[in-house]
Amino acid sequence: MKVVVVSDTHMPRMAKKLPERLVEALKTADVILHAGDWTDASVAEMLGKYAPVHGICGNNDGPELVRLFGLRRIVKLDGIRIGIVHGHGQGKREDTETRAFRSFEPGEVDVIVFGHSHIPLHKHRDGVLLFNPGSPTDRRRSTHYAFGIFTIHEGSLTAQHVKYLHK
Structure with a gap:
Protein backbone atom coordinates (compact mmCIF):
# COMPACT_ATOMS: atom_id res chain seq x y z
CA MET A 1 0.00 0.00 0.00
CA LYS A 2 1.35 3.41 -0.99
CA VAL A 3 0.43 6.29 1.30
CA VAL A 4 1.24 9.87 0.28
CA VAL A 5 1.75 12.11 3.32
CA VAL A 6 1.39 15.90 3.09
CA SER A 7 0.97 18.86 5.39
CA ASP A 8 0.94 22.64 5.30
CA THR A 9 -0.29 23.07 1.74
CA HIS A 10 -1.55 26.60 2.55
CA MET A 11 -3.47 26.74 -0.71
CA PRO A 12 -4.38 28.80 -2.64
CA ARG A 13 -2.13 31.42 -0.99
CA MET A 14 1.15 29.50 -1.46
CA ALA A 15 0.19 27.69 -4.69
CA LYS A 16 -2.76 27.72 -7.06
CA LYS A 17 -2.36 24.05 -7.94
CA LEU A 18 -0.70 20.95 -6.55
CA PRO A 19 3.00 20.78 -7.46
CA GLU A 20 3.82 18.39 -10.33
CA ARG A 21 6.22 16.35 -8.21
CA LEU A 22 3.39 15.71 -5.74
CA VAL A 23 0.87 14.97 -8.49
CA GLU A 24 3.16 12.29 -9.92
CA ALA A 25 3.22 10.51 -6.55
CA LEU A 26 -0.54 10.94 -6.06
CA LYS A 27 -1.28 9.14 -9.33
CA THR A 28 -0.24 5.83 -7.74
CA ALA A 29 -1.40 6.50 -4.15
CA ASP A 30 -3.76 4.15 -2.35
CA VAL A 31 -4.35 6.57 0.55
CA ILE A 32 -3.46 10.21 1.29
CA LEU A 33 -2.80 11.64 4.76
CA HIS A 34 -2.86 15.41 5.38
CA ALA A 35 -1.59 16.85 8.66
CA GLY A 36 -3.35 20.20 8.52
CA ASP A 37 -3.11 23.77 7.26
CA TRP A 38 -5.02 23.07 4.08
CA THR A 39 -6.50 26.62 4.40
CA ASP A 40 -9.24 25.82 1.87
CA ALA A 41 -11.59 22.84 1.41
CA SER A 42 -10.74 22.77 -2.30
CA VAL A 43 -7.41 21.13 -1.39
CA ALA A 44 -9.27 18.11 -0.01
CA GLU A 45 -11.25 17.93 -3.24
CA MET A 46 -8.05 18.11 -5.34
CA LEU A 47 -6.39 15.35 -3.34
CA GLY A 48 -9.55 13.26 -3.25
CA LYS A 49 -9.43 12.86 -7.03
CA TYR A 50 -6.43 10.56 -6.55
CA ALA A 51 -7.22 8.45 -3.46
CA PRO A 52 -9.16 8.47 -0.17
CA VAL A 53 -7.99 11.31 2.07
CA HIS A 54 -7.65 11.22 5.87
CA GLY A 55 -6.67 14.47 7.50
CA ILE A 56 -6.95 16.87 10.39
CA CYS A 57 -6.85 20.64 10.73
CA GLY A 58 -4.09 23.02 11.68
CA ASN A 59 -3.93 26.51 13.13
CA ASN A 60 -4.64 28.15 9.75
CA ASP A 61 -7.81 26.16 9.01
CA GLY A 62 -11.20 27.72 9.63
CA PRO A 63 -14.33 26.35 11.30
CA GLU A 64 -15.63 24.67 8.11
CA LEU A 65 -12.51 22.53 7.81
CA VAL A 66 -12.46 21.79 11.54
CA GLY A 89 -0.20 25.00 20.39
CA GLN A 90 1.45 26.84 23.27
CA GLY A 91 5.21 27.25 23.18
CA LYS A 92 7.83 27.77 20.53
CA ARG A 93 7.78 26.29 17.04
CA GLU A 94 10.70 24.10 18.13
CA ASP A 95 8.28 22.38 20.54
CA THR A 96 6.12 21.11 17.65
CA GLU A 97 7.59 17.61 17.74
CA THR A 98 6.99 17.25 21.49
CA ARG A 99 3.42 18.60 21.25
CA ALA A 100 2.68 16.10 18.47
CA PHE A 101 4.21 13.24 20.46
CA ARG A 102 2.17 14.11 23.58
CA SER A 103 -1.08 14.26 21.58
CA PHE A 104 -1.34 10.47 21.81
CA GLU A 105 -1.20 8.14 24.80
CA PRO A 106 1.75 5.73 25.10
CA GLY A 107 0.96 2.60 23.08
CA GLU A 108 -1.97 4.26 21.26
CA VAL A 109 -0.21 4.61 17.89
CA ASP A 110 2.76 3.23 15.96
CA VAL A 111 3.33 6.37 13.88
CA ILE A 112 2.59 10.05 14.43
CA VAL A 113 2.23 12.27 11.36
CA PHE A 114 2.36 16.00 12.09
CA GLY A 115 3.16 19.30 10.40
CA HIS A 116 3.20 22.95 11.51
CA SER A 117 6.98 23.54 11.36
CA HIS A 118 7.23 22.87 7.58
CA ILE A 119 10.51 21.06 8.33
CA PRO A 120 10.74 17.40 7.29
CA LEU A 121 11.44 15.02 10.17
CA HIS A 122 11.81 11.24 10.31
CA LYS A 123 12.84 9.81 13.67
CA HIS A 124 11.84 7.35 16.36
CA ARG A 125 10.94 8.36 19.91
CA ASP A 126 10.06 5.76 22.53
CA GLY A 127 9.22 3.22 19.85
CA VAL A 128 7.00 5.58 17.83
CA LEU A 129 7.90 6.86 14.37
CA LEU A 130 7.53 10.66 14.28
CA PHE A 131 7.11 11.89 10.73
CA ASN A 132 6.71 15.46 9.50
CA PRO A 133 6.40 15.45 5.70
CA GLY A 134 7.39 19.11 5.38
CA SER A 135 5.39 21.24 2.94
CA PRO A 136 4.98 20.72 -0.80
CA THR A 137 4.20 24.42 -1.34
CA ASP A 138 5.79 26.52 1.46
CA ARG A 139 9.30 25.49 2.49
CA ARG A 140 9.87 28.45 4.87
CA ARG A 141 13.04 27.63 6.84
CA SER A 142 13.53 24.26 5.15
CA THR A 143 15.98 23.81 2.30
CA HIS A 144 13.42 22.00 0.11
CA TYR A 145 9.75 21.58 -0.58
CA ALA A 146 8.78 18.11 0.59
CA PHE A 147 6.14 15.44 1.17
CA GLY A 148 6.33 11.87 2.36
CA ILE A 149 5.61 8.39 1.12
CA PHE A 150 4.80 5.45 3.39
CA THR A 151 4.97 1.97 1.98
CA ILE A 152 2.99 -0.51 4.05
CA HIS A 153 3.42 -4.20 3.36
CA GLU A 154 2.36 -7.11 5.56
CA GLY A 155 2.03 -4.94 8.67
CA SER A 156 5.38 -3.19 8.21
CA LEU A 157 5.81 0.49 7.34
CA THR A 158 8.74 2.21 5.67
CA ALA A 159 8.83 5.99 5.35
CA GLN A 160 10.72 8.33 3.06
CA HIS A 161 10.70 11.99 2.11
CA VAL A 162 10.50 13.32 -1.41
CA LYS A 163 12.37 16.65 -1.52
CA TYR A 164 12.61 19.10 -4.39
CA LEU A 165 13.64 22.71 -5.03
CA HIS A 166 10.92 24.01 -7.36
CA LYS A 167 7.16 23.86 -7.02
Missing part, protein backbone atom coordinates in the same frame (compact mmCIF):
# COMPACT_ATOMS: atom_id res chain seq x y z
CA ARG A 67 -16.05 20.49 11.25
CA LEU A 68 -14.99 18.29 8.31
CA PHE A 69 -11.75 16.89 9.72
CA GLY A 70 -11.30 17.68 13.42
CA LEU A 71 -7.97 18.30 15.10
CA ARG A 72 -6.70 14.79 15.83
CA ARG A 73 -7.39 11.30 14.52
CA ILE A 74 -6.07 7.77 14.34
CA VAL A 75 -6.16 5.89 11.04
CA LYS A 76 -5.46 2.16 10.90
CA LEU A 77 -3.86 0.98 7.65
CA ASP A 78 -2.93 -2.68 7.24
CA GLY A 79 -2.60 -3.06 11.01
CA ILE A 80 -0.47 0.10 11.47
CA ARG A 81 -1.99 2.70 13.81
CA ILE A 82 -1.20 6.17 12.48
CA GLY A 83 -1.98 9.21 14.61
CA ILE A 84 -2.42 12.49 12.75
CA VAL A 85 -2.17 15.88 14.47
CA HIS A 86 -0.90 19.26 13.31
CA GLY A 87 1.39 19.99 16.26
CA HIS A 88 0.50 23.62 16.92
Whole structure:
Protein backbone atom coordinates (compact mmCIF):
# COMPACT_ATOMS: atom_id res chain seq x y z
CA MET A 1 0.00 0.00 0.00
CA LYS A 2 1.35 3.41 -0.99
CA VAL A 3 0.43 6.29 1.30
CA VAL A 4 1.24 9.87 0.28
CA VAL A 5 1.75 12.11 3.32
CA VAL A 6 1.39 15.90 3.09
CA SER A 7 0.97 18.86 5.39
CA ASP A 8 0.94 22.64 5.30
CA THR A 9 -0.29 23.07 1.74
CA HIS A 10 -1.55 26.60 2.55
CA MET A 11 -3.47 26.74 -0.71
CA PRO A 12 -4.38 28.80 -2.64
CA ARG A 13 -2.13 31.42 -0.99
CA MET A 14 1.15 29.50 -1.46
CA ALA A 15 0.19 27.69 -4.69
CA LYS A 16 -2.76 27.72 -7.06
CA LYS A 17 -2.36 24.05 -7.94
CA LEU A 18 -0.70 20.95 -6.55
CA PRO A 19 3.00 20.78 -7.46
CA GLU A 20 3.82 18.39 -10.33
CA ARG A 21 6.22 16.35 -8.21
CA LEU A 22 3.39 15.71 -5.74
CA VAL A 23 0.87 14.97 -8.49
CA GLU A 24 3.16 12.29 -9.92
CA ALA A 25 3.22 10.51 -6.55
CA LEU A 26 -0.54 10.94 -6.06
CA LYS A 27 -1.28 9.14 -9.33
CA THR A 28 -0.24 5.83 -7.74
CA ALA A 29 -1.40 6.50 -4.15
CA ASP A 30 -3.76 4.15 -2.35
CA VAL A 31 -4.35 6.57 0.55
CA ILE A 32 -3.46 10.21 1.29
CA LEU A 33 -2.80 11.64 4.76
CA HIS A 34 -2.86 15.41 5.38
CA ALA A 35 -1.59 16.85 8.66
CA GLY A 36 -3.35 20.20 8.52
CA ASP A 37 -3.11 23.77 7.26
CA TRP A 38 -5.02 23.07 4.08
CA THR A 39 -6.50 26.62 4.40
CA ASP A 40 -9.24 25.82 1.87
CA ALA A 41 -11.59 22.84 1.41
CA SER A 42 -10.74 22.77 -2.30
CA VAL A 43 -7.41 21.13 -1.39
CA ALA A 44 -9.27 18.11 -0.01
CA GLU A 45 -11.25 17.93 -3.24
CA MET A 46 -8.05 18.11 -5.34
CA LEU A 47 -6.39 15.35 -3.34
CA GLY A 48 -9.55 13.26 -3.25
CA LYS A 49 -9.43 12.86 -7.03
CA TYR A 50 -6.43 10.56 -6.55
CA ALA A 51 -7.22 8.45 -3.46
CA PRO A 52 -9.16 8.47 -0.17
CA VAL A 53 -7.99 11.31 2.07
CA HIS A 54 -7.65 11.22 5.87
CA GLY A 55 -6.67 14.47 7.50
CA ILE A 56 -6.95 16.87 10.39
CA CYS A 57 -6.85 20.64 10.73
CA GLY A 58 -4.09 23.02 11.68
CA ASN A 59 -3.93 26.51 13.13
CA ASN A 60 -4.64 28.15 9.75
CA ASP A 61 -7.81 26.16 9.01
CA GLY A 62 -11.20 27.72 9.63
CA PRO A 63 -14.33 26.35 11.30
CA GLU A 64 -15.63 24.67 8.11
CA LEU A 65 -12.51 22.53 7.81
CA VAL A 66 -12.46 21.79 11.54
CA ARG A 67 -16.05 20.49 11.25
CA LEU A 68 -14.99 18.29 8.31
CA PHE A 69 -11.75 16.89 9.72
CA GLY A 70 -11.30 17.68 13.42
CA LEU A 71 -7.97 18.30 15.10
CA ARG A 72 -6.70 14.79 15.83
CA ARG A 73 -7.39 11.30 14.52
CA ILE A 74 -6.07 7.77 14.34
CA VAL A 75 -6.16 5.89 11.04
CA LYS A 76 -5.46 2.16 10.90
CA LEU A 77 -3.86 0.98 7.65
CA ASP A 78 -2.93 -2.68 7.24
CA GLY A 79 -2.60 -3.06 11.01
CA ILE A 80 -0.47 0.10 11.47
CA ARG A 81 -1.99 2.70 13.81
CA ILE A 82 -1.20 6.17 12.48
CA GLY A 83 -1.98 9.21 14.61
CA ILE A 84 -2.42 12.49 12.75
CA VAL A 85 -2.17 15.88 14.47
CA HIS A 86 -0.90 19.26 13.31
CA GLY A 87 1.39 19.99 16.26
CA HIS A 88 0.50 23.62 16.92
CA GLY A 89 -0.20 25.00 20.39
CA GLN A 90 1.45 26.84 23.27
CA GLY A 91 5.21 27.25 23.18
CA LYS A 92 7.83 27.77 20.53
CA ARG A 93 7.78 26.29 17.04
CA GLU A 94 10.70 24.10 18.13
CA ASP A 95 8.28 22.38 20.54
CA THR A 96 6.12 21.11 17.65
CA GLU A 97 7.59 17.61 17.74
CA THR A 98 6.99 17.25 21.49
CA ARG A 99 3.42 18.60 21.25
CA ALA A 100 2.68 16.10 18.47
CA PHE A 101 4.21 13.24 20.46
CA ARG A 102 2.17 14.11 23.58
CA SER A 103 -1.08 14.26 21.58
CA PHE A 104 -1.34 10.47 21.81
CA GLU A 105 -1.20 8.14 24.80
CA PRO A 106 1.75 5.73 25.10
CA GLY A 107 0.96 2.60 23.08
CA GLU A 108 -1.97 4.26 21.26
CA VAL A 109 -0.21 4.61 17.89
CA ASP A 110 2.76 3.23 15.96
CA VAL A 111 3.33 6.37 13.88
CA ILE A 112 2.59 10.05 14.43
CA VAL A 113 2.23 12.27 11.36
CA PHE A 114 2.36 16.00 12.09
CA GLY A 115 3.16 19.30 10.40
CA HIS A 116 3.20 22.95 11.51
CA SER A 117 6.98 23.54 11.36
CA HIS A 118 7.23 22.87 7.58
CA ILE A 119 10.51 21.06 8.33
CA PRO A 120 10.74 17.40 7.29
CA LEU A 121 11.44 15.02 10.17
CA HIS A 122 11.81 11.24 10.31
CA LYS A 123 12.84 9.81 13.67
CA HIS A 124 11.84 7.35 16.36
CA ARG A 125 10.94 8.36 19.91
CA ASP A 126 10.06 5.76 22.53
CA GLY A 127 9.22 3.22 19.85
CA VAL A 128 7.00 5.58 17.83
CA LEU A 129 7.90 6.86 14.37
CA LEU A 130 7.53 10.66 14.28
CA PHE A 131 7.11 11.89 10.73
CA ASN A 132 6.71 15.46 9.50
CA PRO A 133 6.40 15.45 5.70
CA GLY A 134 7.39 19.11 5.38
CA SER A 135 5.39 21.24 2.94
CA PRO A 136 4.98 20.72 -0.80
CA THR A 137 4.20 24.42 -1.34
CA ASP A 138 5.79 26.52 1.46
CA ARG A 139 9.30 25.49 2.49
CA ARG A 140 9.87 28.45 4.87
CA ARG A 141 13.04 27.63 6.84
CA SER A 142 13.53 24.26 5.15
CA THR A 143 15.98 23.81 2.30
CA HIS A 144 13.42 22.00 0.11
CA TYR A 145 9.75 21.58 -0.58
CA ALA A 146 8.78 18.11 0.59
CA PHE A 147 6.14 15.44 1.17
CA GLY A 148 6.33 11.87 2.36
CA ILE A 149 5.61 8.39 1.12
CA PHE A 150 4.80 5.45 3.39
CA THR A 151 4.97 1.97 1.98
CA ILE A 152 2.99 -0.51 4.05
CA HIS A 153 3.42 -4.20 3.36
CA GLU A 154 2.36 -7.11 5.56
CA GLY A 155 2.03 -4.94 8.67
CA SER A 156 5.38 -3.19 8.21
CA LEU A 157 5.81 0.49 7.34
CA THR A 158 8.74 2.21 5.67
CA ALA A 159 8.83 5.99 5.35
CA GLN A 160 10.72 8.33 3.06
CA HIS A 161 10.70 11.99 2.11
CA VAL A 162 10.50 13.32 -1.41
CA LYS A 163 12.37 16.65 -1.52
CA TYR A 164 12.61 19.10 -4.39
CA LEU A 165 13.64 22.71 -5.03
CA HIS A 166 10.92 24.01 -7.36
CA LYS A 167 7.16 23.86 -7.02
